[in-house]
Amino acid sequence: MLAALATLRKTLFSRFMAGVGGLLALALATVQTILGAMPATSLPTVAPGEAIDAGRWRVAVLAAKVSTEPRPDGYRGPQGKASLSVDLDILNQTSESSNVVSRILTIDPPIAGLEGSPTFYLLRDRSILNALHPGLPERVRVVWAIPAEAVPPDTVRLTITAETFKPRDNLLATPGWFNPKTIAAVTLPLGSAGRGDGS
Amino acid sequence: MRLLLQFIAILAAAGMLLGMQRSTPGYAEITGPLPASGRPGETIPARSFTLTVEKLVLAERIRYRAYGRDFERSTTGLWAVVVARLEARPESVSIGGALWRSTAGFRFEASQRVAGAPRLLTAGRIEPGLPARGILVFELPRDQAAGGTLLVSTARWPRLDSQARVSFAADAAESADVLDLNGLANE
Numbered sequence: 001m002l003a004a005l006a007t008l009r010k011t012l013f014s015r016f017m018a019g020v021g022g023l024l025a026l027a028l029a030t031v032q033t034i035l036g037a038m039p040a041t042s043l044p045t046v047a048p049g050e051a052i053d054a055g056r057w058r059v060a061v062l063a064a065k066v067s068t069e070p071r072p073d074g075y076r077g078p079q080g081k082a083s084l085s086v087d088l089d090i091l092n093q094t095s096e097s098s099n100v101v102s103r104i105l106t107i108d109p110p111i112a113g114l115e116g117s118p119t120f121y122l123l124r125d126r127s128i129l130n131a132l133h134p135g136l137p138e139r140v141r142v143v144w145a146i147p148a149e150a151v152p153p154d155t156v157r158l159t160i161t162a163e164t165f166k167p168r169d170n171l172l173a174t175p176g177w178f179n180p181k182t183i184a185a186v187t188l189p190l191g192s193a194g195r196g197d198g199s
Numbered sequence: 200m201r202l203l204l205q206f207i208a209i210l211a212a213a214g215m216l217l218g219m220q221r222s223t224p225g226y227a228e229i230t231g232p233l234p235a236s237g238r239p240g241e242t243i244p245a246r247s248f249t250l251t252v253e254k255l256v257l258a259e260r261i262r263y264r265a266y267g268r269d270f271e272r273s274t275t276g277l278w279a280v281v282v283a284r285l286e287a288r289p290e291s292v293s294i295g296g297a298l299w300r301s302t303a304g305f306r307f308e309a310s311q312r313v314a315g316a317p318r319l320l321t322a323g324r325i326e327p328g329l330p331a332r333g334i335l336v337f338e339l340p341r342d343q344a345a346g347g348t349l350l351v352s353t354a355r356w357p358r359l360d361s362q363a364r365v366s367f368a369a370d371a372a373e374s375a376d377v378l379d380l381n382g383l384a385n386e
Contacts, residue, residue, distance in 0.1 A: 173225030
C-alpha cells in the first residue's frame, strides 16, 4: 500500500514537473513572438549622402526623383509609366562578389501604384547591374516603374535592411548572411528639387 | 568526494565533446572542391578538363567589340585578364566557376561587365579534342591585385569535383594602360 502510494507520488511529481517545463517553454515562445512582432521603437535616421554600414553592404542614399526620361540603359520603361529612381553609392564589404542587393531598400510608407521590384543599374556602364565585387564601390541607380499620371508625394522615405553574418549556419555549417532587419531610414525630397546629378 | 569526481568527469566529457565538435571539419568543407594546383605555364589536369594559363595582364581600362559596338570599360580598381588554354576531356564542358582569390582571401567572380567580349572562356562550351584559347576577365581593387590564385571549375560551386588552381607570383602580371581584348587570345 505504502509502496503504491510512493509510486503514485513519484508519477504525479514527474508529470507536474513536465507540465511546468512545457508551460515555461510556451511562455518564452509567446514573449519572443510578441517582442518580434512589435514595431521598432525608433529607427535611426541617416542624412542623404551619409554612408551607413548595412551588413554586407556599405551604402549611402544620395537622391531620388520621378521622371519620364529614359533609364540609364536607354530603355523608356513600360508604356504609360514614369520612373521613380534612387541613386546610391554602394560598396560590397564582404569577401565575395555578390549580386544580392535587391533587398536593401524598401519604400516605407509605400507609394501608391509603385511596381513591386525595382531594377538596379550600374551608372558607370549605363547598364543593368550584375555582381558587385568586394572593395570596389559603385554608383547605382534603383528604378521603380510608377504610373505616369500618379501624383508623387513631396518626399520619399526609404528604409535600409541589413543582414547579419553567421560563420556557420544551422543546416550545412556554411557561412552566410541571415536575419534581415531594418536598421535605418532616410527621407529624400522628390521631384524637381530632388533631381540627382548626372540625370 | 564521489560527487566531486562525478562533477570532474562531466566537465571532462563536456570539454572533450567541445573539442571534437570544434576540430571536425564542416559538411561544406568535407564535400568541397578537390583542388588540382599548379603554376602559370603548367598544364593542370582536372577531372573533366585541362587548364594551361599563358599570361596575366593587369590593365587600367579594357576595350572590346561586342554586339556590333565598341565598348571601353573603366574600373575603380584594375582589370585582371588571364589568357589560358582549356581542353575538355573526355566530354564537352562549360566553365561555370571562374574565381580570383586574392592573397588576402577575397574571392572575385569573373566580371559580367564584359559580357559578349570575344573568346570569353566562361561563355559557351568547350568540346573534347578542340582545345580553346581564351580569356577570363576579373575586376580587382588595386590593393588586391598583387599575386593571387585563379580557381576554375565546371560548376559554379564545385562539390566533390575538381577545381583547377593556378597561383601567381606577385610579379607575374604584365601591365597595360588600355588593353584591347579583340584578338588578344586569337590562335
